[in-house]
Amino acid sequence: MNKAEFMGLLERHVVLMPPQERYELLAEYSAHFEFGRQHGKTEEEIARELGNPVELAYEILGDNYVDPQLYTPVKRSAGARVGIGVGLFFLNLVAIPLMVALYALCIGLSAGVIACVGSPLLVVFDYFWNGYLVNYKIFMSLICIGIGLFMWLGVKPLWVSSLKITKKYILWNSRALHGGGND
Amino acid sequence: MSHLNVNVQFKKGVLELCVLYLIHQNDKYGYELAQQVSRHIEVAEGALYPLLRRLVSEGYCSTYLQESTEGPPRKYYQITPIGEVYLKEMITEWRSFVQSVSNLIGEDEILE
Numbered sequence: 001m002n003k004a005e006f007m008g009l010l011e012r013h014v015v016l017m018p019p020q021e022r023y024e025l026l027a028e029y030s031a032h033f034e035f036g037r038q039h040g041k042t043e044e045e046i047a048r049e050l051g052n053p054v055e056l057a058y059e060i061l062g063d064n065y066v067d068p069q070l071y072t073p074v075k076r077s078a079g080a081r082v083g084i085g086v087g088l089f090f091l092n093l094v095a096i097p098l099m100v101a102l103y104a105l106c107i108g109l110s111a112g113v114i115a116c117v118g119s120p121l122l123v124v125f126d127y128f129w130n131g132y133l134v135n136y137k138i139f140m141s142l143i144c145i146g147i148g149l150f151m152w153l154g155v156k157p158l159w160v161s162s163l164k165i166t167k168k169y170i171l172w173n174s175r176a177l178h179g180g181g182n183d
Numbered sequence: 184m185s186h187l188n189v190n191v192q193f194k195k196g197v198l199e200l201c202v203l204y205l206i207h208q209n210d211k212y213g214y215e216l217a218q219q220v221s222r223h224i225e226v227a228e229g230a231l232y233p234l235l236r237r238l239v240s241e242g243y244c245s246t247y248l249q250e251s252t253e254g255p256p257r258k259y260y261q262i263t264p265i266g267e268v269y270l271k272e273m274i275t276e277w278r279s280f281v282q283s284v285s286n287l288i289g290e291d292e293i294l295e
Contacts, residue, residue, distance in 0.1 A: 021236075025232060025236065027255075028213055028235075029232065031213070031255040031256075031258070032213060032217070032228070032229075035254060036214065049217075049221070049227075049228045050227065050228050050229035051227025051228065051229040055227070056227070059230055059233045060232075060233040060236070
């Protein structure tokens with residue numbers, strides 16, 4: 001390993017350090033090479049004496065060390081992007097109707113909730129229309145309110161998770177296409 | 184493997200004592216320290232720099248730059264008063280540790 005290789009590898013693995021500290025530390029290693037060369041050593045000898053850059057990075061950062069492969073974004077080539085784009089197109093051909101169906105379910109159930117909770121309005125309307133009240137209709141509407149509120153307990157989380165899934169799915173699509181992220 | 188690891192960990196602990204002692208003798212720059220340490224202990228010289236950085240951040244050492252006629256400027260390490268106190272403590276601890284270990288293995292006559 002020569003100086004450029006050593007420094008390149010070290011720099012790549014300490015990229016998470018604060019810039020000022022990183023700059024100072026790298027300058028020390030770079031100077032070490034210069035001093036070694038003045039003493040008649042080859043770059044390879046000096047690099048060997050310094051040790052493995054990855055292990056040094058681990059020592060420098062301690063618990064803060066993260067393998068650069070885990071955070072260096074993957075750059076996709078144009079060809080790969082076209083391939084992934086075609087794949088995503090067919091995947092979306094299936095996924096989008098599924099999501100439409102999911103939202104249709106959400107909307108349908110929500111309409112049910114609104115109808116149930118709003119049922120007293122129908123009783124009021126009925127009263128003005130016919131000019132008298134029928135007891136069982138009042139009780140029915142009260143029961144409907146109960147059913148509506150009960151349904152809302154299930155419908156609300158359904159909305160929340162549908163929106164979450166949609167957001168994640170859109171993000172995943174864009175990450176898959178443009179590269180980057182953790183996968 | 185585990186034997187090697189123990190050895191590495193052991194050296195790392197001792198390295199701090201040696202480096203601080205060498206700086207206590209007189210101000211030194213990184214390469215000079217590496218040369219002097221590796222004359223006595225087999226160690227990855229690159230490990231000195233993280234160690235020096237820690238010594239500075241813990242206040243045991245300070246640094247100053249000195250231009251040299253040839254090559255890059257030298258970053259000298261100088262021991263601080265806190266560093267002197269810490270070094271004295273470490274040396275005391277080291278001596279008693281070595282004494283304890285010698286006492287322990289001295290009881291066995293296998294090596295005689």
